[in-house]
Amino acid sequence: MAPTQDPNSVGGGAKQDEATVKVPSKDPKKKDEKKEEDLSEEDLELKQNLELYVERVQDPNPELQKAALESMRQEIRASTSSMTSVPKPLKFLRPHYGTLKAFHETMADSDLKKYLSDILSVLALTMSAEGERESLGYRLIGTEGDIGSWGHEYVRNLAGEIAQEYTKRQSEEAPIDDLMELVQQIVAFHMKHNAETEAVDLLMDVEDLDLLLEHVDKTNFKRTCNYLTSAAKYLPGPDDMLVLDISYMIYMKFEEYPNALQIALFLDNTQYVKQVFTSCADLLRKKQFCYMIARHGITFDLDDEMVADDDDREALQDIVNNTKLSEGYLTLARDIEVMEAKTPEDIYKAHLLDGRASSGASVDSARQNLAATFVNAFVNAGFGQDKLMTVTSDSTTGSSGNWLFKNKEHGKTSAAASLGMIQLWDVDSGLSQLDKYFHSNDNPIIAGALLGVGIVNCGVKNDCDPALALLGDYIDKEDSSVRIGAIMGLGISYAGSQNDQIRSKLSPILNDAKAPLDVIAFASLSLGMIYVGSCNEEVAQSIIFALMDRSEAELGDALTRFLPLGLGLLYLGKQESVEATAEVSKTFNEKIRKYCDMTLLSCAYAGTGNVLKVQDLLAQCGEHLEKGDIHQGPAVLGLAMVAMSEELGIDMEIRSLERMLQYGEQNIRRAVPLALGLLCISNPKVTVMDTLSRLSHDTDSEVAMAAIISLGLIGAGTNNARIAGMLRNLSSYYYKDTSLLFCVRIAQGLVHMGKGLLTLSPFHSERFLLSPTALAGIVTLLHACLDMKPIILGKYHYVLYFLVLAMQPRMMLTVDENLKPLSVPVRVGQAVDVVGQAGRPKTITGFQTHSTPVLLAAGERAELATDKYIPLSPILEGFIILKENPDYREE
Numbered sequence: 001m002a003p004t005q006d007p008n009s010v011g012g013g014a015k016q017d018e019a020t021v022k023v024p025s026k027d028p029k030k031k032d033e034k035k036e037e038d039l040s041e042e043d044l045e046l047k048q049n050l051e052l053y054v055e056r057v058q059d060p061n062p063e064l065q066k067a068a069l070e071s072m073r074q075e076i077r078a079s080t081s082s083m084t085s086v087p088k089p090l091k092f093l094r095p096h097y098g099t100l101k102a103f104h105e106t107m108a109d110s111d112l113k114k115y116l117s118d119i120l121s122v123l124a125l126t127m128s129a130e131g132e133r134e135s136l137g138y139r140l141i142g143t144e145g146d147i148g149s150w151g152h153e154y155v156r157n158l159a160g161e162i163a164q165e166y167t168k169r170q171s172e173e174a175p176i177d178d179l180m181e182l183v184q185q186i187v188a189f190h191m192k193h194n195a196e197t198e199a200v201d202l203l204m205d206v207e208d209l210d211l212l213l214e215h216v217d218k219t220n221f222k223r224t225c226n227y228l229t230s231a232a233k234y235l236p237g238p239d240d241m242l243v244l245d246i247s248y249m250i251y252m253k254f255e256e257y258p259n260a261l262q263i264a265l266f267l268d269n270t271q272y273v274k275q276v277f278t279s280c281a282d283l284l285r286k287k288q289f290c291y292m293i294a295r296h297g298i299t300f301d302l303d304d305e306m307v308a309d310d311d312d313r314e315a316l317q318d319i320v321n322n323t324k325l326s327e328g329y330l331t332l333a334r335d336i337e338v339m340e341a342k343t344p345e346d347i348y349k350a351h352l353l354d355g356r357a358s359s360g361a362s363v364d365s366a367r368q369n370l371a372a373t374f375v376n377a378f379v380n381a382g383f384g385q386d387k388l389m390t391v392t393s394d395s396t397t398g399s400s401g402n403w404l405f406k407n408k409e410h411g412k413t414s415a416a417a418s419l420g421m422i423q424l425w426d427v428d429s430g431l432s433q434l435d436k437y438f439h440s441n442d443n444p445i446i447a448g449a450l451l452g453v454g455i456v457n458c459g460v461k462n463d464c465d466p467a468l469a470l471l472g473d474y475i476d477k478e479d480s481s482v483r484i485g486a487i488m489g490l491g492i493s494y495a496g497s498q499n500d501q502i503r504s505k506l507s508p509i510l511n512d513a514k515a516p517l518d519v520i521a522f523a524s525l526s527l528g529m530i531y532v533g534s535c536n537e538e539v540a541q542s543i544i545f546a547l548m549d550r551s552e553a554e555l556g557d558a559l560t561r562f563l564p565l566g567l568g569l570l571y572l573g574k575q576e577s578v579e580a581t582a583e584v585s586k587t588f589n590e591k592i593r594k595y596c597d598m599t600l601l602s603c604a605y606a607g608t609g610n611v612l613k614v615q616d617l618l619a620q621c622g623e624h625l626e627k628g629d630i631h632q633g634p635a636v637l638g639l640a641m642v643a644m645s646e647e648l649g650i651d652m653e654i655r656s657l658e659r660m661l662q663y664g665e666q667n668i669r670r671a672v673p674l675a676l677g678l679l680c681i682s683n684p685k686v687t688v689m690d691t692l693s694r695l696s697h698d699t700d701s702e703v704a705m706a707a708i709i710s711l712g713l714i715g716a717g718t719n720n721a722r723i724a725g726m727l728r729n730l731s732s733y734y735y736k737d738t739s740l741l742f743c744v745r746i747a748q749g750l751v752h753m754g755k756g757l758l759t760l761s762p763f764h765s766e767r768f769l770l771s772p773t774a775l776a777g778i779v780t781l782l783h784a785c786l787d788m789k790p791i792i793l794g795k796y797h798y799v800l801y802f803l804v805l806a807m808q809p810r811m812m813l814t815v816d817e818n819l820k821p822l823s824v825p826v827r828v829g830q831a832v833d834v835v836g837q838a839g840r841p842k843t844i845t846g847f848q849t850h851s852t853p854v855l856l857a858a859g860e861r862a863e864l865a866t867d868k869y870i871p872l873s874p875i876l877e878g879f880i881i882l883k884e885n886p887d888y889r890e891e
Contacts, residue, residue, distance in 0.1 A: 248264060248272060276289060374749050383422065389403060414798045447482045506526060524566030535574055688714060712748070759858075762774035768875075870883055
């Protein structure tokens with residue numbers, strides 16, 4: 001039985017020592033007695049024993065030395081098990097550290113010297129001066145034994161010293177082999193003892209992550225990879241890519257294919273994606289991969305290596321082509337019972353306002369009808385039915401053409417195109433409904449029908465390429481509105497496909513001297529979308545030449561801004577690859593030079609969280625310039641684009657945008673609301689909502705319009721009641737100002753987008769993957785909003801339809817092995833970040849249990865509430881295939 005511990009023995013004892021040392025006593029003997037009385041008998045015995053060992057170690061007789069070292073070693077080892085305080089043996093040996101050190105230097109090389117080195121190495125843990133790295137020094141000349149037996153704290157300390165020593169040796173170009181042997185041991189120890197994060201940190205410090213592959217096993221590979229992928233966001237390049245490469249290899253090693261596929265998509269590495277398909281033999285799992293690729297929105301063709309059987313390959317290619325999206329979305333809508341079409345009036349809820357605003361609404365104005373067209377299109381997007389466009393002709397309200405003709409010239413374009421939005425993702429019925437408009441003699445209507453065809457095909461691929469077949473012939477027509485409709489339609493339907501056929505059709509327009517500016521601007525935008533993130537040289541070349549050919553007058557036009565944007569989209573998220581093009585842009589006319597520079601920089605580093613680029617852009621925003629300069633707008637948007645990749649960056653960015661509102665010039669203030677809208681897109685944070693609400697009453701109407709549109713963006717598809725209320729109040733506040741009222745209406749349409757079933761967030765898979773086409777669509781709209789009057793309030797309001805690229809159902813739909821919907825209970829709650837936490841913490845908090853299909857709001861995560869099925873992907877978003885759990889027993 002252990003005797004009760006003396007309260008002064010550990011913590012108290014140390015204080016007593018200090019106190020007694022400070023007060024010099026007249027009688028040294030008395031002092032010693034007093035000090036020893038404070039220790040319990042056990043501690044006293046230990047202290048005397050250790051002092052005896054220290055003397056014996058210095059004995060000339062090697063036998064005695066060995067025995068003493070052995071005993072010392074056992075004392076230390078026995079006590080390092082708990083690490084709440086400094087272990088007693090180490091405490092009592094502290095005064096003798098110097099003596100032992102001096103003696104060690106006089107010893108001849110022998111096993112005994114190595115033994116003593118081990119002990120000194122452990123003593124150095126508490127004794128050595130900062131930065132001396134003595135513990136490591138003695139370790140390297142000590143025995144080759146197991147380091148783990150000296151305790152966790154010791155191993156941790158060693159790892160820290162190794163990192164410093166490694167940096168020093170690298171700079172001196174000294175050999176590092178002895179360090180690497182030790183690293184091997186430490187990593188093995190950490191991986192066995194659930195300290196994967198520390199093992200990874202050490203390997204990052206010594207730049208040798210490949211070692212991980214040998215040490216991970218089935219029990220800890222998930223935690224290790226989880227840490228690696230989360231750390232990647234905060235690492236400077238090229239380390240971030242290296243870390244993801246390693247986690248990809250680890251996932252492949254343990255056949256955790258869905259996660260490996262995610263990383264392959266993040267790295268944008270088609271080879272890796274192919275490898276995942278070829279390594280996995282299970283057809284069902286391959287179907288799940290196809291759903292993941294379809295959600296990411298990239299064009300991907302399966303070949304016979306990936307899927308051998310022809311019929312299977314066709315079925316899988318169908319999933320990749322997103323042909324099932326419309327079906328799944330409508331299943332969700334029926335389940336939630338929101339199939340009934342809504343009218344713009346249902347959204348405006350004018351009856352909730354006092355008399356003033358509602359009375360003025362009865363007059364039909366073209367601007368109000370145009371707003372209603374957009375609201376109707378956004379709200380009923382993808383439902384295939386509405387009350388304005390798809391009404392049957394023999395119904396009481398007259399023919400469906402009626403609404404179309406309540407719009408003025410270019411308004412008809414948006415009205416006809418809205419039919420495409422209503423039939424979103426349903427290609428067959430969409431094309432048959434749009435067909436009647438192709439026989440019209442009215443150019444704007446044909447233009448709208450062409451754009452509608454593009455919208456219907458957005459994100460949905462089809463083997464017979466209906467969009468290209470229909471739109472290809474209209475690109476070179478006389479009328480520029482028809483040409484723009486066709487060009488924009490191609491850009492939307494083939495975004496991200498890198499289709500060379502279309503390039504050969506659109507590139508000549510860019511360098512055609514006779515083509516009007518607006519056609520050239522939209523052509524460059526569409527090429528940017530189709531080749532988004534591809535760094536395609538030829539497209540870049542054509543856009544650069546088009547920019548150089550512009551006259552002084554044209555450079556001042558708002559539409560010219562779409563040229564640099566098209567160029568920027570080619571490099572979306574591709575970081576350094578943009579540098580050559582950025583050099584060329586320095587030769588442009590000074591009116592557009594800096595604008596181009598900012599746009600390229602912000603696109604290239606979009607979603608990377610690169611701190612240095614944020615600083616560059618901030619420096620640009622800090623300058624106080626003349627009125628004529630326009631490049632600060634894209635710089636402010638760029639800040640949001642770069643920082644939007646992770647939560648921490650978003651919060652920091654929101655704060656720095658607050659500063660800009662206080663100190664920035666007018667052209668910066670106009671862009672800040674848009675940047676806030678991008679940071680919190682479809683994620684209505686209360687603080688941002690309040691800032692935007694304040695700005696929506698700003699004296700500068702441009703700032704107010706941007707803030708109102710941004711309110712729509714942060715609430716997009718959420719049905720957020722607070723934002724809806726704000727917008728209603730704004731509609732009565734601005735009831736006389738048609739432009740601002742138009743913006744309010746658009747924002748109302750966005751908030752209720754898809755009746756609350758859609759999201760605009762370009763991130764998916766638990767905010768890990770960023771869909772390039774979705775971001776391209778949002779950024780294009782934001783650039784158009786930098787100068788509202790000529791574009792959105794002018795005759796190019798249909799750029800609002802670029803948002804369709806980012807529209808995705810925010811659902812989780814579970815399907816069985818035959819891909820038929822299957823209802824199972826799931827828990828939906830706020831996602832919790834559990835990286836590096838001990839044990840198996842819960843990944844969601846505050847959950848509710850629903851049966852699928854369910855909606856996921858921003859920052860929410862789902863998990864199955866039953867063991868009956870096993871999901872084929874660890875990330876429960878979008879379409880999830882469930883297979884029956886063979887071990888499940890009914891209760």
